[in-house]
Amino acid sequence: MGLKTLLISLIFLITACTSENVDDLPLKLAGVNYLVICLLLSPAKIIFLKKNHLTINVSFTDSGKQNLDDLRAGKVDFALMSSTPFILDKLANAGNELSDNEPVILGNLLHSTQVNQILTTQGRDIQTVNDLKGGKVGLAKGTNSEYLWWLYSVFYQVTPGSVEIIDLPVSELGEALQNGEVDAIVVWQPWTNQFMQQYDGQLKQVEGSHVYSAKWLLVTTREMVRDNPYYCQQILKAYAQAINLIQTDTEKEMLIYSEHANKDQYADTNYQPGLHQLNLNWALIAELHQGIQWAKLHHFPGSDQPTDVTSWFAPEPMQTIKPFLVKIPTVSSTETLP
Numbered sequence: 471m472g473l474k475t476l477l478i479s480l481i482f483l484i485t486a487c488t489s490e491n492v493d494d495l496p497l498k499l500a501g502v503n504y505l506v507i508c509l510l511l512s513p514a515k516i517i518f519l520k521k522n523h524l525t526i527n528v529s530f531t532d533s534g535k536q537n538l539d540d541l542r543a544g545k546v547d548f549a550l551m552s553s554t555p556f557i558l559d560k561l562a563n564a565g566n567e568l569s570d571n572e573p574v575i576l577g578n579l580l581h582s583t584q585v586n587q588i589l590t591t592q593g594r595d596i597q598t599v600n601d602l603k604g605g606k607v608g609l610a611k612g613t614n615s616e617y618l619w620w621l622y623s624v625f626y627q628v629t630p631g632s633v634e635i636i637d638l639p640v641s642e643l644g645e646a647l648q649n650g651e652v653d654a655i656v657v658w659q660p661w662t663n664q665f666m667q668q669y670d671g672q673l674k675q676v677e678g679s680h681v682y683s684a685k686w687l688l689v690t691t692r693e694m695v696r697d698n699p700y701y702c703q704q705i706l707k708a709y710a711q712a713i714n715l716i717q718t719d720t721e722k723e724m725l726i727y728s729e730h731a732n733k734d735q736y737a738d739t740n741y742q743p744g745l746h747q748l749n750l751n752w753a754l755i756a757e758l759h760q761g762i763q764w765a766k767l768h769h770f771p772g773s774d775q776p777t778d779v780t781s782w783f784a785p786e787p788m789q790t791i792k793p794f795l796v797k798i799p800t801v802s803s804t805e806t807l808p
Contacts, residue, residue, distance in 0.1 A: 497701060498546040500537035526705070532640055533613050534686075541573055548690045548705060548750065550579070553754075554612035556687060557761040560782055561772035564632040570693040574784035576702055578754050579709060580686040580747070586618050587662045588676035590654040590795075591647060598628040598677045602633050606655035608646050609763040611637040614684070615656040620764050622656075644668060658684075685757055695784040702787035710748050710792060750785050758782065 526548075531537055534551025538559055541549040588607075590596045596605075599622045609615040619635070622628070622763065636652050644665035645653040656675060657665065666673050688705070695702055758779045765773040785796045 476605060496527040497548065499526050499528045500540050500546040500549040501528055501530050508693075516732060533610065535613050538573065538689070541691065542571065544571075547694055547701075548688060549573075549578075551687055551689060552689060553685055553757050554614040554617040555612060555763050556689060556782075557758060557765060558612065558770055561762070561765055561770060561775070561777065564772050564775055564777070570691065572692040573689050574692050574695060574786055575750070575754075575782055576688045576690055576695075577706055577709070577748050577750055577788055578685050578687055579713075580684065584683055586614065586656070586658045588622065588654050588656050589647065589662065589665060589673050590676055592672055592674050596654060599623065599628055602654055602676075603628060604632060606636050606651070607636045607654050607656060608636045608638050608643045609656040610640045610643070611635075613640070615640075615658065617761060617764055619656050620768070645675075648672065650763060675688035685754060688756075690784070691754060692784065695786060699787055699790070702784075703791050706748065706788055707791055715747055748788075748792070749795045749797070751795075755779055755798060 529540075529546065529550070531540070533555070534549070535555035536550035537546070537551050538555050540546045540561070556573065556575070588599065596602060607619060609619055616635075623630070623633070628654075636646070638646055640654075640657060640661055642656055646652050647655045647665070648669050655665075662675075688709070690702060762773065762777055762779070780799055783798060785798065789796050
């Protein structure tokens with residue numbers, strides 16, 4: 471079962487109970503091309519999720535960083551992203567954050583060691599990250615790839631400066647690798663399989679991707695949580711139901727996926743399974759703290775300031791619908807911090 475399956479499940483589930491009388495203006499959700507738990511079957515102009523008077527218009531981008539930029543700019547109401555762009559944004563804006571526009575985490579949707587990979591060419595004698603010492607690695611800075619490379623280098627004890635990092639848009643990484651501009655690239659799905667198919671038989675995966683378990687966050691603004699808690703609750707409900715559908719009837723969901731695969735620009739991509747699970751827990755807090763530590767070591771803007779990651783969550787919507795999934799310290803609106 472691949473990542474794409476959760477999307478198909480959600481569509482199957484929601485369209486079965488569609489309401490044609492939706493008076494509310496469509497909300498906007500920014501997803502990413504490879505993380506298809508973003509409420510849309512085709513990246514065309516499909517609008518769906520008319521459940522309980524809720525309509526969502528979903529757009530696709532290439533990265534969570536772009537989604538967060540769109541959320542900040544007011545172009546979307548909800549956005550999916552990995553933890554890295556969220557952490558860097560929160561640190562950089564800590565001193566001048568406008569409360570209404572502040573991005574906050576509604577929930578974590580996915581755990582997977584299969585999303586991110588390091589690729590190199592077959593002709594190079596590169597088996598592990600250690601073999602990249604003295605070489606060049608291409609990645610898109612400001613995305614999860616930059617953080618991921620740091621984790622790899624720590625795990626494999628690659629000293630800073632022994633590898634030159636080349637900052638490139640993710641869409642250009644495959645060509646840079648093939649042309650010899652870099653010795654390896656750090657990418658994510660579906661780019662991994664897209665490049666593998668594009669340069670058929672010429673690329674290989676470098677050992678080590680298992681050291682990182684990716685998490686994907688559903689993020690909105692503080693204003694949306696305050697003024698429209700119902701919308702936040704309904705989106706979380708939809709994800710929870712889709713995840714449950716996948717976990718209880720995998721064979722059926724794969725059949726639905728196969729029936730629609732020819733409509734998908736990534737139909738030939740062999741997606742690997744991840745653990746789809748909706749929650750707010752201590753594992754996510756640990757992930758955020760580790761990301762902050764990385765930011766401090768690399769002197770990212772705002773990383774020298776005190777940080778309270780618990781203030782980055784908006785647990786109220788999930789507490790309302792599924793309180794047992796919230797396992798982080800929270801403060802109610804009637805309480806004050808000591």
